[in-house]
Structure formats: C-alpha cells, structure tokens
Amino acid sequence: MSTLSDLVYAQGRSSAADVEWLHRLAGDGQLLADLAFADIVVWVPTSDESFVAVAHTRPGGAATLFYRDIVGERVRPQWRAQVKEAFATGTIVDSASPDWFEETPTRVRAVPIVRERPRDGGHAPVIGVVTRHTNLGEIRTPSRQQITFNDCADELFGMIASGDFPDMTAPTSPRRGAPRASDGLIRVDAEGVTTFASPNALSAFNRMGFDDELEGEPLIEIITKILPSKREFDESLPLVATGRAPWRSDVDAQGVTVALRAIPLREHGTRTGAIVLCRDVTELRHREQELITKDATIREIHHRVKNNLQTVASLLRIQARRTHSEEAREALTHAMRRVSAIAVVHDTLSEGLAQNVDFDEVFARVLKLVAEVAAGAGTHARTRTVGKFGTLPSEYATPLALALTELVTNAVEHGLAGTEGEVVIVAHRTDDRLAVSVVDNGAGLPEGHVGRGLGTQIVRTLIQGELGGTIDWQTVVGNGTEVTIDIPLRYIDQPFTEQIAIVD
Numbered sequence: 001m002s003t004l005s006d007l008v009y010a011q012g013r014s015s016a017a018d019v020e021w022l023h024r025l026a027g028d029g030q031l032l033a034d035l036a037f038a039d040i041v042v043w044v045p046t047s048d049e050s051f052v053a054v055a056h057t058r059p060g061g062a063a064t065l066f067y068r069d070i071v072g073e074r075v076r077p078q079w080r081a082q083v084k085e086a087f088a089t090g091t092i093v094d095s096a097s098p099d100w101f102e103e104t105p106t107r108v109r110a111v112p113i114v115r116e117r118p119r120d121g122g123h124a125p126v127i128g129v130v131t132r133h134t135n136l137g138e139i140r141t142p143s144r145q146q147i148t149f150n151d152c153a154d155e156l157f158g159m160i161a162s163g164d165f166p167d168m169t170a171p172t173s174p175r176r177g178a179p180r181a182s183d184g185l186i187r188v189d190a191e192g193v194t195t196f197a198s199p200n201a202l203s204a205f206n207r208m209g210f211d212d213e214l215e216g217e218p219l220i221e222i223i224t225k226i227l228p229s230k231r232e233f234d235e236s237l238p239l240v241a242t243g244r245a246p247w248r249s250d251v252d253a254q255g256v257t258v259a260l261r262a263i264p265l266r267e268h269g270t271r272t273g274a275i276v277l278c279r280d281v282t283e284l285r286h287r288e289q290e291l292i293t294k295d296a297t298i299r300e301i302h303h304r305v306k307n308n309l310q311t312v313a314s315l316l317r318i319q320a321r322r323t324h325s326e327e328a329r330e331a332l333t334h335a336m337r338r339v340s341a342i343a344v345v346h347d348t349l350s351e352g353l354a355q356n357v358d359f360d361e362v363f364a365r366v367l368k369l370v371a372e373v374a375a376g377a378g379t380h381a382r383t384r385t386v387g388k389f390g391t392l393p394s395e396y397a398t399p400l401a402l403a404l405t406e407l408v409t410n411a412v413e414h415g416l417a418g419t420e421g422e423v424v425i426v427a428h429r430t431d432d433r434l435a436v437s438v439v440d441n442g443a444g445l446p447e448g449h450v451g452r453g454l455g456t457q458i459v460r461t462l463i464q465g466e467l468g469g470t471i472d473w474q475t476v477v478g479n480g481t482e483v484t485i486d487i488p489l490r491y492i493d494q495p496f497t498e499q500i501a502i503v504d
Helices: 004-011 016-027 029-036 077-089 144-162 199-207 219-226 237-241 282-322 326-349 359-374 394-415 454-466
Strands: 039-045 051-057 099-101 104-114 126-135 185-189 194-197 248-253 256-267 270-280 356-358 380-386 391-393 420-429 433-440 470-475 481-488
Touching: 004 016, 004 039, 004 051, 016 029, 016 039, 016 051, 016 104, 016 126, 029 039, 029 051, 029 126, 029 144, 051 077, 051 126, 077 099, 077 104, 077 126, 104 144, 126 144, 144 185, 144 194, 144 256, 185 199, 194 199, 199 256, 199 270, 219 237, 219 248, 237 248, 237 256, 256 282, 282 326, 326 359, 326 394, 326 454, 356 359, 356 394, 359 380, 359 394, 380 394, 391 394, 394 420, 394 433, 394 454, 394 481, 454 470
Parallel strands: 380 420
Antiparallel strands: 039 051, 039 126, 099 104, 104 126, 185 194, 185 270, 248 256, 256 270, 356 391, 420 433, 433 481, 470 481
8 A cells, every 4th residue: 555655746736845744644643533533534636636535544432434445545526526625715614414425424524734834924735635524323412521522623623724733843753652532631721721531531640649620620730749749750741731832741650650642722823722632651661661671781781792702802812912823823813803793793782772783884894804904914905895785683793794704804815815906895685685795806716616614614604504595606707706695684574775885
C-alpha cells in the first residue's frame, strides 16, 4: 500500500509543507475518530477535479462503516459534491439528509483542511478535506461522556477548518504510551478549571491518591496536592495541566505514573479551554527504565571489553618489540592487529544504545590501523573505499571487520611487498546481500594458487562459517589480486538504500 506522502505527491497539487501538515493531522486521526465516534477520512484533490483518500481511521468505541480500506480510492459520487464544496469554500459542510452507505444510514460532515496562516498575513490555503462518517444505525440516548466527546470533536473540526489544528509546535512524534481519549479525558476551561472528567481519568487520579471529585477544581492545584513535596517535576507540567501548551508531561505519585497530553482549544485564535488526555503508564515506564538500565549495562560491558582488548593488544605489541625471532615478531604483530580490529567494533558499540554499528565508520578506523601496521620497509600502500557498507548488527560487524583486516593485510604485505601500489575495497549492498571486493595491483597470486596460511583459514572460517557467505580469490588480468566476498543479510529486516561514496 502506498504511504500518505506517495499518494499526496502523486496528485501533483501539494507542497512539502502540505504533506507535513497532513501527516500531523493523520497522526491525530485516532483521537478525532474516538471523540466523534465516527470514521475519519482525509481527502486530497486530484488533477482532474476529484479527490482521493490518503488516510482513514476507524473509531475505537463505535462500529466502523468501512470494513475494507478505502485509502487510495477516489471519493464516491454521493460525497463528491459535499467534499468539493468544503474544499472550494473553506467552510464546514454537513449532509442535508442521512446518507445511505451499504444499507446503513450515515451522517457525513466535510471539513476543509486549512494550513496555518502564513506569517506575512497571506491567505491560508485549503489543502484537503477531512470527512466524518457517523453511523446513525447505532444512535442511542447519549451519555454525558458521549456529549462531551462530541463537543470536543466539533471544536477540533472547527480548528481544522481555521488552521489552528494540528498544532505544529506540538511534539512531532508521540512517546510510547501516549494517552488516548478512551484512556481518560479531562476538559478544562480557559482558566484551567476542570469542567468534565471521564471515569477513566478519575480512576487514574484516584490511583495517585486523589479521592475527591476533579470537576470544579483547577487541575494544576489538584496535581500540586498529590505530588510529593520534595520530588522534582517536569517544568512543562503547569503548562500541560492548565492546557496552555500542546505538550506532554508525566505525573508521578505513590508509585503510579500518569501521562498527560494537553490539546488547547481555540476559536478564531483565542484559547477557550483545553482537552487533557491522561493514561496510567506505570508499567510502561517501568519497562522503559529496565530497558535503559540494560542498555547502559550492555554499553558498559562493550566499553570494558574494548579496554581489555586494547590492553591485550598493547601486551602483544610490547612482546613483539622484545622478541628476537622475526617469525615470532610477525605472528605477535598479526595477533595484535586482529585484537585491535575487534576492539574497534566494541568501542563503536559502547557509544550507542543499539546493538548496530555504522560499519563504514568502523572499517575506516580498521583500515587506517591495518595500513600503518602492515606496510613494511619499501612498501608504500594506498587504500581506497568505494561504496557503502551501511549499518550492520554486531553479529555481522565483528567477523566482517576481522575478515577484511586479514584480506587487506595480505594485499599489503604480500601483494604490494617492497613496492608502491593501491588496495581498493569496493562495497555493494542491496536489501538482502552485501558484496565486498578487495582488489590490489600488486604481484598477484603465484600461479593462481590460494594461500594456506593462518590468515586465509581465519577468513574462510569467518565468511563461510559465521556469516554463511562465499569467498573467491582471482588473479587480475595483468597484475594484482581480487578477493570477492558475498554475504546474505538474512537477519536484517530494514531495507538499505545504496549510496555511492569514495573515501581516500
């Protein structure tokens, strides 16, 4: 299915600012659907004077009218005139009589989507239409909560038509556990006094130790009473509790955490009150804290492993300098370089929360280490990387870094021994494979035979055994050697967009 951006841009009538505004509105589609007890559909104009649906949200507390997704479909004939009028006039248009949809009576409201007025005072453009489809077949005597929810929905639709909603100063992406209308809703007036509190909202505050009624009291004063006197709180909490800013905050009391989200309500730019959504997120916050603690522990482990490996590498370097056997010195130097390559991966892992590494950064550090150590007397080696490795999990990064260390080392020590030359590492990555070629312009393989030393055995074990890939050695026509590695990325789900870059 096409994304909202794809569908909007395909019509050729919207700018990047329009798309961002529509994304913000679609992000609050669930809030609108739950408050209105109706399906919410976002439409954008097409080049042939019609409209196409780019977003659809079903209500959580009422039956949906659209059992099949209508995103990507053109507006139906029975709604077209209404949608077109709302788009052309910039006013809210209600259906004159019940509209029958698949034998179900419905009421349709078309609301123009007006982008915020430009700062230079110019005309605020209408960029689309949002329709509200209410199922009249389930109409029953509304409760006070349903009436309040509908009133809030009507005010938000009015703000959409005037360019006051969504608010671009609000957080761009909701935190995990963001409150929804069904979790708890508090309505406050312009002075911050509670005029309505849903049962779920009252229960959330009861769990924090408040055992009285919320209505008729300033919400900020209630929160101040239940907050521990010596505990620090978020500086944005007063703005959220009074509904003055479209932000989020948490309230912690008696071991319970309640997340708050304020949505200021405005009429012609003047604030008339606010909706404050609340949700008990105690368990979610506990899990988040556990994850943060585990991430910090893992990072500390990587940091200590890196330090230990660097210590081992230093000991090997000291031992290599003191030994009198050339063969032993060479073996110790190789071991030091291998340990240092693994330490680079752990150093990178210790700097971030994710167990993924930017392998281009890792390999750049490894390559510098290899070129300095492997080049002997009379050998002048230049290294160059073409292409992008991208981000790799640590399960791939460590063996690949070690394998490439061996290959580049062999190219410098044996292929370019005593001469001046170049080693080029070419990376080509797709969504499911990573191909790497290590090419030098040195002496080439003797009679085309692949070496049988420890380095070659290590490379085969890492590439074929640990990474499940293939490796092939070839003598380049004329001179030099090319080693080709092909690795399946079967455990990586995220697609990779290839970018070509050359790093000297």
